[in-house]
Amino acid sequence: MKIITLVLGPLETNCYLVSDEKSGLCAVIDPATRSAKILETAQAQGWRVGCILLTHAHFDHTGALKSLHAALPDVPIYVHALDADNNTNMSNGNLVYTNTYADGDAVSCGGLTFRVLHTPGHTPGSVCLACGDALFTGDTLFAGSYGRTDFIGGDERAMRASLARLGRLEGDYTVLPGHGERSTLDEERRTNPYLREAMR
Numbered sequence: 001m002k003i004i005t006l007v008l009g010p011l012e013t014n015c016y017l018v019s020d021e022k023s024g025l026c027a028v029i030d031p032a033t034r035s036a037k038i039l040e041t042a043q044a045q046g047w048r049v050g051c052i053l054l055t056h057a058h059f060d061h062t063g064a065l066k067s068l069h070a071a072l073p074d075v076p077i078y079v080h081a082l083d084a085d086n087n088t089n090m091s092n093g094n095l096v097y098t099n100t101y102a103d104g105d106a107v108s109c110g111g112l113t114f115r116v117l118h119t120p121g122h123t124p125g126s127v128c129l130a131c132g133d134a135l136f137t138g139d140t141l142f143a144g145s146y147g148r149t150d151f152i153g154g155d156e157r158a159m160r161a162s163l164a165r166l167g168r169l170e171g172d173y174t175v176l177p178g179h180g181e182r183s184t185l186d187e188e189r190r191t192n193p194y195l196r197e198a199m200r
Contacts, residue, residue: 001112001132003176004041008032011060014178016136017042023110025050029129029136030178033063039071050109051076055138055178056126057083058151059092069096078107080118083125088152090123101127119166121159122147128166135173135185141166143175143183146194163198 004017013032019025026047031038042049049072054061057079069077081100083089101107103118115130122139126147129136139147140162149156167189175183188195 001134002045003134004045005176005182006032006034006037006041008034008037009060009063012179013060014176014180015064016176017045017047018109018112018131018134018136019045019047020110020112023050024048025110025112027107027109027112027114028052028068030055030061030138031064031068032060035064035067035071038064038068049075051078051107053107053114053129053136054079054083054097054127055129055136055140056080056123057089057091057095058123058139059090059094061138061178062091062094065094065096080116080125080127082120083123089125090152103127117165119162121149121155121162123151123153124155124158126162130169130173133171133173134176135166135169136176137166138178141175141188141192141195142177142179143181143188144192145180146192147178160198163195167195167199 006015009032016029077097079097105116117128119140173185
C-alpha cells in the first residue's frame with residue numbers, strides 16, 4: 001500500500017490517494033478541490049482511480065467530486081447515508097455519490113480493503129476508514145485534537161462515544177486525519193487529552 005497526501009483548498013484539507021500497487025488501482029479519500037491535480041497525481045504514478053471514499057460530506061472534503069465524477073463516471077463514490085442530504089450536510093451543493101456505506105461495511109479497491117467505522121459527532125454520517133495499519137479519520141480525530149461539533153449536525157456526546165471507540169481499537173494505526181499532521185493511535189492514546197477523557 002502506498003499513500004500520497006495532497007493538501008488542498010483554503011482549509012488545507014488532506015486528500016489521500018491510497019494505492020494497491022500490484023493492481024495499479026487507487027482509492028481517493030476526501031477530494032477537497034482541484035480534480036485535475038488529483039488525476040494528474042494518480043496518472044503520474046501509473047494508477048487508475050478505483051473508488052472515491054468520503055469521510056463526511058462537508059464542502060472542504062467534497063469540492064472536486066462533481067468534476068471527478070464527470071471525468072470518471074464509472075468510478076463509485078461512497079458516503080454514509082446520514083450525510084447524503086444536501087440540505088443539511090454543508091456540502092455547498094458539491095455532493096454527488098453513487099453508493100452509501102454503513103458501519104461494518106467493507107469497500108475493496110484492488111487488493112486493498114477499507115473497513116468502515118461509523119464515527120458520528122462532527123457530522124451524523126462521519127466515518128473513519130481502516131485499511132491495513134492506516135486509519136483515515138476525517139474530521140473525527142486529529143493529532144492532539146478532534147473535530148468541531150458546533151456545526152449543523154454536530155453532536156458532542158456522539159463525538160465522545162466515537163473517540164472512545166477509536167481509542168479502544170485493538171493495536172496501533174497510523175492516523176491520517178482530514179487536516180493537519182499524521183500521528184499514531186498509540187500516540188493519541190498517550191497524549192491527546194480529548195481522546196483520553198473520552199476513554200475514561
